Amino acid sequence: MPRADAARNRALLIEAAAAELSEHGLDVSIARIAARAGVAKGTVFNHFAGKEELVAAIFCEQLGALAATGEALLHHADPWEALVRFMTAAAELQVRDRSFCEAGAATSRTDPAVRAASDRLARAAEALTARARDSGAVRADVTGHDVVLLLSAATQIAAPLAGSRSDLWRRYLHLVLDGLRPAAAHDLPVAPPTHRDFTAAAG
Amino acid sequence: MPRADAARNRALLIEAAAAELSEHGLDVSIARIAARAGVAKGTVFNHFAGKEELVAAIFCEQLGALAATGEALLHHADPWEALVRFMTAAAELQVRDRSFCEAGAATSRTDPAVRAASDRLARAAEALTARARDSGAVRADVTGHDVVLLLSAATQIAAPLAGSRSDLWRRYLHLVLDGLRPAAAHDLPVAPPTHRDFTAAAG
DNA sequence: ACCTGAACACCGTTCAAGT
DNA sequence: ACCTGAACACCGTTCAAGT
Numbered sequence: 001m002p003r004a005d006a007a008r009n010r011a012l013l014i015e016a017a018a019a020e021l022s023e024h025g026l027d028v029s030i031a032r033i034a035a036r037a038g039v040a041k042g043t044v045f046n047h048f049a050g051k052e053e054l055v056a057a058i059f060c061e062q063l064g065a066l067a068a069t070g071e072a073l074l075h076h077a078d079p080w081e082a083l084v085r086f087m088t089a090a091a092e093l094q095v096r097d098r099s100f101c102e103a104g105a106a107t108s109r110t111d112p113a114v115r116a117a118s119d120r121l122a123r124a125a126e127a128l129t130a131r132a133r134d135s136g137a138v139r140a141d142v143t144g145h146d147v148v149l150l151l152s153a154a155t156q157i158a159a160p161l162a163g164s165r166s167d168l169w170r171r172y173l174h175l176v177l178d179g180l181r182p183a184a185a186h187d188l189p190v191a192p193p194t195h196r197d198f199t200a201a202a203g
Numbered sequence: 204m205p206r207a208d209a210a211r212n213r214a215l216l217i218e219a220a221a222a223e224l225s226e227h228g229l230d231v232s233i234a235r236i237a238a239r240a241g242v243a244k245g246t247v248f249n250h251f252a253g254k255e256e257l258v259a260a261i262f263c264e265q266l267g268a269l270a271a272t273g274e275a276l277l278h279h280a281d282p283w284e285a286l287v288r289f290m291t292a293a294a295e296l297q298v299r300d301r302s303f304c305e306a307g308a309a310t311s312r313t314d315p316a317v318r319a320a321s322d323r324l325a326r327a328a329e330a331l332t333a334r335a336r337d338s339g340a341v342r343a344d345v346t347g348h349d350v351v352l353l354l355s356a357a358t359q360i361a362a363p364l365a366g367s368r369s370d371l372w373r374r375y376l377h378l379v380l381d382g383l384r385p386a387a388a389h390d391l392p393v394a395p396p397t398h399r400d401f402t403a404a405a406g
Numbered sequence: 407a408c409c410t411g412a413a414c415a416c417c418g419t420t421c422a423a424g425t
Numbered sequence: 426a427c428c429t430g431a432a433c434a435c436c437g438t439t440c441a442a443g444t
Contacts, residue, residue, distance in 0.1 A: 002426085002427090003426060005428080006426075006428090009428085029417065029418085030417080030418060031416095031417080031418090039429090040428065040429045040430065041419090042419090042420080042421085042429060042430070042431095043428060043429075044418095044419095045418090046427065046428075051419090105362060105363060142378075146374075146378075149361065150360060152359075152360070153360050153375075156355075156356070156359045156360075157352050157353060157355070157356050157359075159308060160308060160404060161352070161396050162404075163403075164399075164400045164403040164404045165393075165404075168393060168396060170392045170393050171349075171391050171393045171394075172352070172353075172356075174389065174390075174391050174392055175353075175379075175382045175383070175391065176378075177382075178381075178387045178388060178389055179379055179380075179381045179382030179383075179387070180378070181387040181389075182387075184381045184382070184385075184387035184388075185381060186384075188374050188377050189373045189374060189377055190368075190370050190373050190374045191374075192374065193364050193368060193371060196367075197364050197368050197371075198363075198364065200366070200367040201364050201365075201366045201368075206407060206408060208409080209408055209409090212409085232435085232436065233437060234435095234436080234437090242409075242410090243409065243410045243411065244410090244411080244437090244438090245409070245410060245411070245412095245438090245439080246408080246410075247437095248439075249407095249408065249409075253438075254438090
């Protein structure tokens with residue numbers, strides 16, 4: 001069992017890291033996080049193997065929260081509206097937290113905790129997508145894995161103008177959503193990603 | 204007028220930087236670029252104010268090449284096909300060059316050379332979009348500025364799986380293109396970006 | 407006028423010394 | 426068992442000394 005001060009320092013570090021990462025993104029320094037937590041720089045490496053593992057810990061929490069939002073939306077009456085709210089929640093999380101997008105690209109998929117959280121999110125996305133597809137609101141050739149990848153589309157498209165037009169992601173979320181509707185569906189040139197593709201992506 | 208060895212070193216640096224950036228992305232070290240060019244580290248700072256300006260120089264060349272592609276496609280018979288080829292060319296450039304996406308986000312928009320190249324690209328995109336819109340192939344509420352922002356959408360959506368599925372961006376390019384068609388068009392919640400938004404985005 | 411390489415301030419990470 | 430801060434190898438950048 002952990003020593004009392006160690007458990008406290010770990011909690012302080014996670015809290016400080018979450019705050020600094022959301023404000024300044026992935027390139028915030030370890031020194032800054034340690035200072036905010038009130039511990040020495042070296043203490044960070046007593047609790048986490050390196051910066052990447054610390055970032056992964058925060059990233060997991062956010063993935064879990066987003067998955068929970070998706071699971072709750074499965075009980076929403078309108079399958080299309082449920083999917084829209086799920087993707088909106090993901091975009092709002094990314095606007096709120098600068099590091100979330102960056103972590104999704106940078107964090108290692110070999111980390112078991114990240115994989116577990118990703119899988120849970122994928123299951124929620126697949127269930128929401130299946131419901132919307134079966135109801136005819138979403139085109140037949142789109143999968144839950146597609147939706148997972150599309151979660152960061154709107155904010156990334158709008159990112160270059162995020163400084164001057166902070167709400168622009170809403171425009172591109174709706175443009176992407178229109179692409180998911182059956183009305184304009186044309187054949188897609190390559191197969192959807194599989195679970196295997198996600199686990200095999202070394203990065 | 205520049206000294207002979209200075210002009211030669213500048214050319215060598217740009218060539219080395221372009222190669223290293225396309226292979227390793229923005230986080231390649233100045234030391235590595237200088238070594239590849241066969242000059243001392245300090246020489247880089249005789250020709251460029253810093254790493255950002257060196258990256259901007261490479262970025263400008265690529266923006267110019269893409270703009271030229273767009274201008275040539277204005278003479279294509281089919282307006283929709285011209286737009287598709289323009290967006291495909293942009294995606295292929297991003298797959299070929301790891302640094303291009305990153306530079307678009309990181310490079311300062313205050314640099315006059317970057318601004319000039321961006322404006323040229325924006326004009327080409329606007330002309331291609333107007334033609335496709337007037338022909339009825341593209342929905343009425345989409346602008347050339349939208350298309351500029353959408354140029355990196357497909358590759359960024361597919362980025363997490365680029366290692367295992369290098370052609371996946373084609374799927375999302377077509378999904379985004381389906382969103383641009385009039386058939387599935389629903390009202391977009393916020394106004395398109397303006398030229399002012401692009402110049403005001405401080406980064 | 408330009409090139410060079412030592413020097414500086416930073417970063418993430420390691421580790422011997424403490425408690 | 427954990428915390429600490431000095432030390433290390435890196436990075437981008439500066440600049441005095443050369444030619």
